[in-house]
Amino acid sequence: MKLFFAGASPFARKVMAVAYETGVANRLTLVPTTVTPVAKDKLIAPYNPAGKIPTLVTEAGEAIYDSRVICEYLDVLAGGGRMFPTGEGRWKALVLQSLCDEALDSCLAARYETMLRPENLRWQDWINGHMGKVRQALDTLENDWVPYLNSNVNIGTITACSLLGYLDLRFPDEDWRSARPAIAVWHKAYSQRPAMAKTVPVV
């Protein structure tokens, strides 16, 4: 299978972490790509009209996207029910994934505003609104999710670790740890898992 990929993408990291956790990483051929909302990659568009990474192309030539669908596809390929719980446990794992995916989307919105958009067209309210959502998500993780994080390994915890790792990579001044000691401890421990250690984001 072919995976369109970027080493700094937190969504591609989710996919690779699931691949390592479930033992299917050796079946993926990585195709490095660079995309932004205003610069599409021509290789991806025939498979995924949004032109986004990660996009997977199966051995049968079928396109699978976005990251949520690829992660579940790999989990099922490996037998199912490992990173995507079935039964009542499914909803908390998927809600945690959504919580962290939404925070990542806000990180990207704030980052595009400062890195991609011409300086004279930037809107501070936009950055503040999105970074406010990121901080609210982090506070929610600290206040409500620590027992869950400490006792589960699934698509939710992988996404939480990808979010915190992305903040370290792209928002080093955010200092997310100082007011949130419990998730800082969790993140340090969880990052030791081979699936996370092998997928530390790189620019």
Next chain:
Amino acid sequence: MKLFFAGASPFARKVMAVAYETGVANRLTLVPTTVTPVAKDKLIAPYNPAGKIPTLVTEAGEAIYDSRVICEYLDVLAGGGRMFPTGEGRWKALVLQSLCDEALDSCLAARYETMLRPENLRWQDWINGHMGKVRQALDTLENDWVPYLNSNVNIGTITACSLLGYLDLRFPDEDWRSARPAIAVWHKAYSQRPAMAKTVPVV
């Protein structure tokens, strides 16, 4: 159950359409709300730190989000496997949902740029990039998905109908039909389904 909701939201429409298709709509109490990326609704934030609609609160008081997770939750509540196929059929339904969700996200990005952002800070390349992705998604639907659309009813087809309905509501000048006659015919027929007719977006 309580659903934070807006009558114009295509993501809330997906949830309501799944609720009607699976027969659980009468278990939902709708709470109308208005949110934008820079103006949060204080009612939603305790349940969902992204402050977005749709957000569901179950009878047990658990928050379920985002729209994808709510839709699957309602499908399972109704017995499962109806709007979310199991087995090999699952991936095409989920990829079609992603294709149309991504196009909707690009619609919203373009709309926020023109409706929310101060006029002197707007960036035409941003609008062009996102509307280019929307058009590519529509062309992909026209070229690759018409046989699938014509022979399935699931979360993918519901999302496709929500996307096209949203274009009619918010981008009436886009004239998406003229170069895409096959999905125009499909949309007209599919919109007659009670689940779609009862959820036509309103401002």
